[in-house]
Structure formats: C-alpha cells, structure tokens
Amino acid sequence: MKKIITIAILFFSILSYSQQMSLEKGKFYLGGNRIDSREARNLFATNVKAAALYKQAKSKEALGGFLLGLGIGLTVGDLAIGLFSDKDYPSALTYAGLGSIAVSVPILSGRKKRYKEAIEIYNSEHKELKLGATNNSIELNAVSNQNGFGLQLKF
Template sequence: MKKIITIAMLFLFLFSYSQQMSLEKGKFYLGGNRIDSREARNLFATNVKAAALYKQAQSKEALGGFLLGLGIGLTVGDLAIGLFSDKEYPSALTYAGLGSIAVSVPILSGRRKRYNEAIEIYNSEHKELKLGANNNTFELNAVSNQNGFGLQLKF
C-alpha cells in the first residue's frame, strides 16, 4: 500500500507542476524554452478571453506590418523615381507613404499589451504548485461511503 501511495503522490506532483509563460523580445517562452506561435496559440486556446486577446494581437501585428511595409515601399519608390528621372521628388506617394508609416506606429504599439494580457490570463490559470509552509491549500482526508474507505487529497 505504501508503494501505491508513494507512486500516486509522485505522479500527482509531476502532473500538477506547470510552467509560466513569458514574452521576451517578441518570442514566447514557456519555462525558459522558446515555443513558436502555433504552440502559443494552442496553449491560449484553453481560455476564450486569452485566445481572443492573442488573436487581436496577431491581427494588429499583421495590419501594422502591412501598413509599415507599404509606407516604406511608397516612400523609397518615390525617392527612386525622383533620383532617376526628372520628376519632382516629394510627390503624393511620399506623403502617402509617410502617412501609412505614421498610422502603423500606434497599431503596432498596442499588440504587445494584448500579448501580455493573454499571457497573464494563461499564467493565472496555470499557477505553479508551490509546496512548503506557506501553502495551505492541501487537504488530506479519510472518507467513507457505501463502497468502502479511502483517502481524499484536495489541492
């Protein structure tokens, strides 16, 4: 009986341990190991709000990146046209490109906040099990019913 209880407790502690997710330099890390965005999306899928925030951040990143690229392309293209032809350089393309770059900055700046909110939700649901004197959440009870006696472990 001792062996069964010891093995059961060992498996309980192994399965109850979860690692915290973090975002460093635009990359997701789970317990110190880098994970790709597909794995992060699958982890966020356990909570509807976290998944929605992650999806919003991805949408902001895609739209902001597109506008930034479009703005840079228009500005550089107009510069090349101005350098290699007789047209006057600052034309409407340059102003449209600069406007696109200006619009992309606030769009891209809001994505990190959404990622961090999704990570906070994920981490709050998957807190590490801390063993020690400060943890009062473990309860070991002897229970009985019409089928017999047993041990109940609550955490």
C-alpha cells in the first residue's frame, strides 16, 4: 500500500512540474537546458497543430537558406569572373543572385514566428497538464468494494 501511494504521489509530482520551452537566438531551450531540433520535433509531436507549425518553420528555414546561399554564390561567382577576366562585371548572374537574396529575406523572417507559435501551443498544453494530442485526463480515486479499500487510477 505504501508503494502504491508513493508511486502515485511521484507520478503526480512529475505531471505537475512541466518545464517551459523557449526560443533564444534560434536555439530551443527546455527548462533552461538546450535541446536539439530532433528533441524539439519529438516534443512538438504531442500536438498536431504545434507539429505542423514546426514543420512549416523548418521548411521555410531550408528554402530560405537555399535561396540565400544560391544568391550569395551567384553574386560572388560573378564578381570573381568579373575580376579575373575581361567580361563586364554586373552581369545577369549578379542580378539573379541579388534577386535570390531579396526573395530569401521574407521567407527566412517568417520562420521565427512559426517557431514561437509552436512553442506557445506546447507551453499552454503543458501548463494545463494536457498531455498529448488526445488530451486524456488522469484521475486518482479512493475506492472501496467487497475486497477492501484501494486506489483507482484512470487515464
């Protein structure tokens, strides 16, 4: 009986202590400890909407990073061609690179908003002790029947 009560108290103390997630300088922190993106993805998987926002943010990050790298590469490559050959420097490659950089800026700026929305959903879900996308409730009741007294755990 003591073991059951101890386990029940331990179980509810773990549930009541939910750590808040935060985003600082592009890195995820859970309760002050840095977590990598794989762990964050697994934590966001408990809620469908948070997982979708996280996936959108990662897609924006990948696409924006590709466009930014492509733009920088085209611009620097055209600069190198212009410096070491007799061709005119601002050619179509430079303008294409600058256009790619200009397109990547709004794409990259939208990812932080999506990350923050996913974190807000995660924090609000765990503040209210709703675990998982199904939001099951957990109850611990004292019961008595013909066999005696006991504890009933419903989840």
